Amino acid sequence: MTPRQAILFGGLAFALALPVLAGALGLDYAVGIATRILILALAGIGLNLILGYGGMVSFGHAAFFGLGAYVVAILSHHETMSEPLMTWPFEIGGTDAAILAWPAAMLACALAALVMGAISLRTGGLYFIMITLAFAQMLFFFFVSLEAYGGDDGLSLFARSSAGPLDLHDPAQFYFLVLVFVLLALLATARLANARFGLALQGIRDNERRMRALGFATTRTKLAAFVISGAIVGLAGALMANHTEFVNPSFLSWQRSGEILVIVVLGGMGTALGPLIGAAVFFVLEEVLSQWTQHWMIIFGPILVLAVLFAKQGLWGFIESKLDRHD
Amino acid sequence: MLLLEQVLNGLQLGVMLFLLAAGLTLVLGIMNLVNLAHGSLYMVGAFIAASAAQWTDSFLLGLLIALPATALVGIAVEIIALRQLYDRDHLDQVLATFGLILFFNEAVAMIWGPRALFIDPPSWLSGAVEILPGAPYPAFRLAILAVGLAVAGFLYWLVARTRLGMLIRAGASNREMVGALGVDIKRLYTLVFGLGAMLAALAGVMAGPIYAVEAGMGEQILIPAFVVVVIGGIGSIRGALVGAILVGTADTLGRAFLPGIFGAIMGPAAASGVGAALASMAIYILMAAVLVWRPRGLFPAHG
Numbered sequence: 001m002t003p004r005q006a007i008l009f010g011g012l013a014f015a016l017a018l019p020v021l022a023g024a025l026g027l028d029y030a031v032g033i034a035t036r037i038l039i040l041a042l043a044g045i046g047l048n049l050i051l052g053y054g055g056m057v058s059f060g061h062a063a064f065f066g067l068g069a070y071v072v073a074i075l076s077h078h079e080t081m082s083e084p085l086m087t088w089p090f091e092i093g094g095t096d097a098a099i100l101a102w103p104a105a106m107l108a109c110a111l112a113a114l115v116m117g118a119i120s121l122r123t124g125g126l127y128f129i130m131i132t133l134a135f136a137q138m139l140f141f142f143f144v145s146l147e148a149y150g151g152d153d154g155l156s157l158f159a160r161s162s163a164g165p166l167d168l169h170d171p172a173q174f175y176f177l178v179l180v181f182v183l184l185a186l187l188a189t190a191r192l193a194n195a196r197f198g199l200a201l202q203g204i205r206d207n208e209r210r211m212r213a214l215g216f217a218t219t220r221t222k223l224a225a226f227v228i229s230g231a232i233v234g235l236a237g238a239l240m241a242n243h244t245e246f247v248n249p250s251f252l253s254w255q256r257s258g259e260i261l262v263i264v265v266l267g268g269m270g271t272a273l274g275p276l277i278g279a280a281v282f283f284v285l286e287e288v289l290s291q292w293t294q295h296w297m298i299i300f301g302p303i304l305v306l307a308v309l310f311a312k313q314g315l316w317g318f319i320e321s322k323l324d325r326h327d
Numbered sequence: 328m329l330l331l332e333q334v335l336n337g338l339q340l341g342v343m344l345f346l347l348a349a350g351l352t353l354v355l356g357i358m359n360l361v362n363l364a365h366g367s368l369y370m371v372g373a374f375i376a377a378s379a380a381q382w383t384d385s386f387l388l389g390l391l392i393a394l395p396a397t398a399l400v401g402i403a404v405e406i407i408a409l410r411q412l413y414d415r416d417h418l419d420q421v422l423a424t425f426g427l428i429l430f431f432n433e434a435v436a437m438i439w440g441p442r443a444l445f446i447d448p449p450s451w452l453s454g455a456v457e458i459l460p461g462a463p464y465p466a467f468r469l470a471i472l473a474v475g476l477a478v479a480g481f482l483y484w485l486v487a488r489t490r491l492g493m494l495i496r497a498g499a500s501n502r503e504m505v506g507a508l509g510v511d512i513k514r515l516y517t518l519v520f521g522l523g524a525m526l527a528a529l530a531g532v533m534a535g536p537i538y539a540v541e542a543g544m545g546e547q548i549l550i551p552a553f554v555v556v557v558i559g560g561i562g563s564i565r566g567a568l569v570g571a572i573l574v575g576t577a578d579t580l581g582r583a584f585l586p587g588i589f590g591a592i593m594g595p596a597a598a599s600g601v602g603a604a605l606a607s608m609a610i611y612i613l614m615a616a617v618l619v620w621r622p623r624g625l626f627p628a629h630g
Contacts, residue, residue: 057418119615123622126361126417130557131618134611137550141607147600254550258425265422295437301430308423309411 004323015179019172031171032243037283038178039239044263044275045185046232051261052270053198054225055205059129060116060136061260064109064230066252068237070143071105073155073247080158098161098168098242105238106231112139113230117223133254140252154248161242168242178239182276185232190272201225202270233260266307268314277316332464333583334576339468341575342475346530347552348559348567349482350523356499356562358516360409361417363424365527365552366545367431368404372397372528373540374435377444380535386449390532394525401524405517413516428546436542446535471533478526479568486564495519499562551578554614560624569625574610581606 001009015034022030043065050056078085078094085092095101116135120128149155160168168174192198203211204218212218241247250256259282267278285303289296313321347369354360372393380389408427412420447453448467455463486492494515497505506512530548531540538544555574559566586602593601605612617625 051418057421059421119619123618126355126561127557127618127622127624129361129417129421130553131615133550134554134557134614138608138611141611142604145600145604145607254546258422261418261422262425265418295433297429298433298437301426301428301433304426304429305408305423308415308419308426312419 002323004320007319007323019175028171031175033283033287035171035175035178035243036240037279038175038182038276039236039243040260040263040283041276041279042178042182042185042239043233043236043260044267044279045182045189046229046236047260048264048269048271048275049189049192049229049232050222050225051264052268052274053193053205054201054222056121056222056226057129057261058120058132058226058229059254059257059261060132060134061229061233062252062254062256063116063136063139064113064233065237065240065256065260066143066247066249067112067139068105068109068234069241069247069251070149070155070237071108071234072101072161072238072241073157074149075101075104076157076159076161077149077155096159096161098163101161102235102238106234109234109237110227110231113227114223116230117226121219121222121226133257136252136254136257140249140254143249143252150248152249154246154250157241157245157247160245174242181235181239186272186276193272197221197224262304264314266314268317268320271314271316271320274314274316278314281315329583331459331462333580335458335464335468335472336583337576337579338572339471339475339575340579341572342472342479343530343534344548344552344555344575345475345568345571346478346526346533347548348555348571349478349564350526351552352556352559352562352564352567353495353519354523355556357495357502357519358413360413361420361424362409363421363549364404364427364431365523366547366549367428368397368401368524368527368545369531369534369548370435370540370542370545371400371431371531372524373446373531373535373544374439374444375528376532377446377535377540378439380446386447386536389446390529393528393532397528397531398521398525401527402517402521405520409520410513410516431545432542439542441542443539443541444535446532446540448536467536471537474529474533478529482564491518551610554610558614558617558624560626563624563626566624566626573613577609577613578606581609585609 018034019031022028022034043061046064047058047061050058075085075094076096079096080094083094085094116132120131120135123131143149144152160174162168163177166173166177168177193202200211200216200221203214203216204221208218237251240251263278263282264275265278266281267276268274285300286296289299293299311318347365350368351362351365354362354365375396376389376393378389379392380386383389383392404427408423412423415423452467452470454466456466456469458464458469484492486495494505494510498510498512498515502512505515531544534540534544534548551574555567555570557570558573559568559570582603585606589602589605621627
């Protein structure tokens with residue numbers, strides 16, 4: 001077994017045993033924390049697709065996170081109130097079934113990403129950063145002024161989504177479901193790195209003009225990646241709405257977009273496992289520092305600056321470079 | 328009358344945005360640096376002025392202390408952190424200056440506490456002026472307009488007519504060449520950054536009597552200021568002025584009139600929500616529209 005495989009299997013075994021371990025040690029809250037880390041990691045995996053593999057710096061991915069969360073919350077709200085969501089041209093009621101609400105959240109985010117991407121990808125560089133930020137701000141203010149769904153105050157979920165035989169209110173069951181999504185997303189990203197679509201995307205990241213000259217439809221490839229990325233982040237948002245049982249406009253705030261960026265970069269852009277490591281480190285840093293002082297950001301801010309200046313490859317990138325020397 | 332008042336409010340917001348956007352666009356155009364922490368300098372300026380004004384019991388003294396003090400803070404930030412970022416890509420700059428924002432917001436909250444402060448305007452500006460018979464308008468807001476326009480004129484003179492301005496423009500077109508010609512480019516950068524910090528502080532101090540002075544106030548205006556820079560075209564002072572006026576008036580007029588207009592068309596209850604939502608989204612829609620029409624902004628500075 002190579003060191004890389006040892007790390008992967010060790011990590012997987014730890015993730016699978018976590019609820020039992022936490023129960024045995026009396027640290028039941030750890031399951032909730034791990035769920036949260038996994039959800040943030042899923043958002044990071046979504047962003048990593050376009051940031052790490054596609055070289056597109058989106059400063060607006062919280063828009064999809066929040067939109068996915070709001071779709072779940074709004075559908076559940078209508079179910080609880082037994083008011084139809086819309087009556088014209090045909091009637092659509094609310095729902096709290098995960099099998100309906102979560103794909104709806106992903107679909108809404110994919111559509112939003114299609115519009116946002118089609119316009120944003122006309123520009124590049126700094127303009128791209130700013131226009132994605134602008135779109136996220138638009139949605140942020142849209143939900144702030146959406147009084148019917150709580151406006152600034154947000155919207156509470158009456159209950160977590162219902163998922164057939166699973167009881168999502170059970171922390172361990174919810175944790176395992178989230179874990180499955182994260183593992184699927186990780187596998188997909190790892191496959192993608194060597195698939196035709198992923199290779200084309202990385203080629204565009206490195207030299208778009210050359211890829212176009214080689215006959216690749218570069219804009220369409222980038223747009224496809226942007227849409228998939230938005231849908232994945234939307235799923236993360238839908239899961240987070242279930243985790244917190246509450247959504248408010250801060251889900252879409254630009255600080256949240258910054259956090260998702262930080263998670264991807266801390267962990268290592270363009271590596272499959274990077275966002276997972278980044279989310280864990282981000283969360284643990286936040287926990288440790290905030291136990292130490294309530295003003296934890298005064299320490300976290302400079303750490304972030306130093307990480308950007310001196311650890312460009314990210315944590316997993318660093319580990320991989322060590323492993324590659326051994327393999 | 329109401330319209331005139333709102334137009335003036337819009338121009339006043341535009342002028343404030345211009346003060347921030349001018350610094351941002353200079354730093355972007357010349358150093359190619361995305362500085363999200365520019366809003367923090369605006370905040371630091373406002374806080375220093377609030378303390379200094381309270382201490383000296385004079386708004387003007389507060390202003391006079393805050394401007395050089397913030398310039399010094401800006402220069403320190405440039406030397407310690409930002410200087411390392413000039414050769415990095417935009418992503419690194421965004422992340423590192425995002426870290427600086429977290430630091431500054433928390434530092435301000437630690438030093439001045441979590442509660443919002445207010446700065447009293449000087450007594451000779453606290454009244455209202457009748458701009459037209461029967462239409463009073465706060466004198467302080469008029470003063471902001473005057474100061475902003477004066478700064479715009481000064482910046483135009485500085486960039487277009489002086490040796491420093493020549494170097495700034497040359498640095499924006501080709502910094503290696505300017506360096507090769509024997510100009511100390513590092514000092515030029517620090518100087519420009521200090522100038523930008525001072526303009527941000529000026530905006531922050533003038534915002535004090537109108538908006539609350541609190542941690543996080545920088546980001547509320549930073550993002551619109553970036554919208555201004557992008558609409559105007561990166562690196563262009565003229566673009567920043569036009570963009571700032573556009574964004575300021577669009578935002579103010581939208582907030583003032585859109586809810587009413589939609590209420591009249593669609594009936595009050597549901598529609599005022601739509602109007603309010605559109606009003607707060609107006610400047611971002613404006614930016615997206617401008618970028619679709621002109622992907623490099625209204626006045627592309629070079630290339």
